Amino acid sequence: MVLKRLAALLLLVAASMALLSYAGQRWRPEAPDSIVLHGEGSSFLYPQVQAWSEEVRSTYPWLVVNYNPTGSGAGQSAFIKRVVDFAGSDPPLTGEAWERLRGKVVQLPVVIGMVAVVYNVPGVDGLRLNAEVLALIYRGEIEYWDDDAIARLNPTANLPHERIIVVHRSDSSGTTQVFTLYLHKAAPSLWPQELVGKSPDWPVDYTGRGIGGKGNQGVTELVKRNPYSIGYVEYAYAVKEGLSIALLENREGEYVAPSPEAAQEAARNALGSLPDSPDGDWSRGFDSVIYAPGRGSYPLTTWSFLLFYKEYPGPEAEAVRAFIGWINTEGQKRVVEGYVPIPEELRSLNLKAVEMIGVAGG
């Protein structure tokens, strides 16, 4: 009796599932032969890719882009295993990984981002900092806000005799990589190579004054809530939350605040060190945008990459070509607040990739 009922129930479930999947095929919300591209990776890129995936459909209604913000590391590893159609990553593939995939992939810098050094010191505006002072703060060697080293850069500011609360990211993050690389490039004697990375061993933590926040949001909250703290976050967060942003010394000795113009200036000055083709090795030149030369360029500038294969099994190839073409033309006019469009020269470089992508075996 029970078995019969069970069997009947199973049959019913199976029948309704068959019906549903049939219906699903018939009445998919997308157009009948839409093509789906699956991507994952950088969470920094997520809001931008999300916006693009919606807006690209006004040009290509059949193009569906799904992007999962799992982090640059996860994105790269999924890309290498070929379980996604594309990946987003803040750093490009390492030289070693690129060598293994040589000739099979293209890497495109698609947006520029900036890292802002933010602080919470009541009554102090327009704080000026350079890499030496920042390095000493994050090493824990400058303890008070009215330290001579800070006062020398800010002769008119009314700096309080308060201990500095030093905030950094607790998760491993491309933002941290950019920040530490700037310190290393601009103050190599104070910030050695071994302290550069997405998750370095912060010297200031051993003083008990260092504190980690998870994600840009975590750092933002900590800085906002703790007077006399300093931290670094993506520019968009600093603006959105109204945090005080420090002016940083660039390679030319100027103190520059983050702005779209200053970031594009840095990008333009970095072009010379980039590979001349999207399928080249980006691992060496990509960080030339950090602490780039040139008047008016902001030193904590970076870009994020989208990684594609050169060959796709079928109609995906057409979709990828359309997506890349759109991102580097229309897409650059629809850059989400907090990101900066890439300069014209980079767009034409990226567009070379469209020609490189084809159908596997075709």
Add this chain to the structure above:
Amino acid sequence: MSEARFKLLVAPPAIVSSAILVLLFIVLLYYSLPAIREYGLGLLASPTWKPVEGAPGEYGLLIPLAGTLVSAVIAVLLAMPLALASVVFTEEILPRGLHRWREAFVSMIDVMTGLPTIVYGLWGAAVLAPLLGDTLYKWLHSSLSFIPLFSCQPTTGNTILTAGVLLAIMITPFIYAVVRESYRQIPRTYKEAALSLGTTRYEYVRIMMGMAKPAILAGALIGFGRAAGETVAVALVVGNTFNMPSCLLAPSYTVSSLIANQFANAQLYPLMLNVLVSGGLILLLIGIASNILGIMYLRRVRYVA
């Protein structure tokens, strides 16, 4: 439904659900092995955490392990008096006539056990940490700094002590529920016997608590296991820095908050994922041990009463 068929129907789900724990253990062990082979005992004993991209870094879990134990012990020590006082209050102090109030009180505490932990975490980060940092910690440091635990100057409210206090608030309802249940099971004859001796209310409660002792121990152990495993709430208040929790007013790390922080990008670093999984394995072992011990004590009280 025949007996045999009924057995057939319920056996597979039961086997599957108990097999999940075993599977979980095997999978965690499998992924931990590369880390255990590379670092050996250093995994537990080394305080260094130096991730390196492209090569095995130096990973030791000593600081997060110490942080987990310290914060969980603080939590149990603080939660115990809270939970016991609540039991006495609801069972003995509230007048019988106010049983509606008592039920309201009890269900409020029960609701607390079911709240998503992120709710505690957000409250802890937004309210508790700044509050403690501005008041209690400054006072502890200025008046009790001769005690090594309070010797470091607090910079923010995000410290290992805040994690302990938040965890205490989170596990109090659990301990309360365990102790209350067994307190209510104490046979009426015992209660009457105690009262007939002319005990004061304090003496009476002490005798009753003595009878519920195994449940109290069980509650402490289960609460400890829960506190050691709590992730998201702790990650928001503990400060997330590799700093030995020898002073309670400084930020530190716990194993679960380390996993929460580092997991997303762990693939970038050879062996880091394995190290994090072995941290998870340790948490699983702590959780299993404290739960088994707790349940053993609970059994004892059920048989006594």
